[in-house]
Amino acid sequence: MSLKIAPSLLSADFACLGEEVRAVDKAGADYIHIDVMDGHFVPNITIGPDVVKALRPHSQKIFDVHLMIEPCDPYLEHFATAGADIITIHPEAGSHYHRSLHAIKAMGKKAGLALNPATPIDVLDHVMDVVDLVLVMTVNPGFGGQSFIPLMDKISAIREKIAQTGREIDLEVDGGITPETAKTVVKAGANVLVAGSATFKGGSSHYASNIKALRGE
Numbered sequence: 001m002s003l004k005i006a007p008s009l010l011s012a013d014f015a016c017l018g019e020e021v022r023a024v025d026k027a028g029a030d031y032i033h034i035d036v037m038d039g040h041f042v043p044n045i046t047i048g049p050d051v052v053k054a055l056r057p058h059s060q061k062i063f064d065v066h067l068m069i070e071p072c073d074p075y076l077e078h079f080a081t082a083g084a085d086i087i088t089i090h091p092e093a094g095s096h097y098h099r100s101l102h103a104i105k106a107m108g109k110k111a112g113l114a115l116n117p118a119t120p121i122d123v124l125d126h127v128m129d130v131v132d133l134v135l136v137m138t139v140n141p142g143f144g145g146q147s148f149i150p151l152m153d154k155i156s157a158i159r160e161k162i163a164q165t166g167r168e169i170d171l172e173v174d175g176g177i178t179p180e181t182a183k184t185v186v187k188a189g190a191n192v193l194v195a196g197s198a199t200f201k202g203g204s205s206h207y208a209s210n211i212k213a214l215r216g217e
């Protein structure tokens with residue numbers, strides 16, 4: 001599986017998001033990672049489905065929507081129709097995440113499950129047949145620019161679980177990814193790297209070289 005880079009729009013200039021999406025698309029992003037926060041599940045508020053819809057015409061790349069909202073169920077359809085390609089939820093954000101993951105698939109979208117640093121990998125046990133992506137948080141969700149929590153054993157244990165299914169499931173890591181930490185998580189088995197600060201630092205003339213550096217090039 002080739003390495004994919006998913007710039008997190010949380011570190012983009014919110015005053016010109018469309019332009020920022022076009023710029024990271026052109027700079028070589030594989031996925032556009034969109035962090036949705038509700039000020040309840042996490043201590044920050046970001047963007048909603050209308051913003052996702054407004055951004056949709058700006059890029060053909062995969063829209064990787066990370067929902068940090070509780071409850072998530074009432075909003076799944078809104079994000080699906082707004083143009084999300086992957087919808088990722090947290091198991092703590094609803095009592096029935098098996099049902100939520102199936103609901104996402106029934107809308108024709110890819111379903112992801114995100115694990116906070118302290119969330120055990122057992123939450124994956126009965127949903128490995130439905131998930132298309134597992135997101136390992138290497139910071140506690142809520143903000144960009146936090147320091148990386150080294151959870152390499154967790155990442156490699158999930159990579160093993162994925163291998164046992166024989167299915168193609170992305171293993172995405174989110175939080176504190178830099179060219180240095182990228183190497184360690186890729187070695188542990190990650191194939192998608194979310195990067196906010198590390199992609200957007202220095203302004204748009206640096207996006208392509210920042211993304212290359214994350215790929216280890």
Ligand code: DX5
Binds near residue numbers: 066141144174
């Ligand atoms: C954190 C978000 C991340 C965040 C990562 O709650 O899920 O996607 O934007 O930011 P960096 O890459 O700056 O740690």
Ligand code: ZN
Binds near residue numbers: 034035066174
């Ligand atoms: Zn995220």
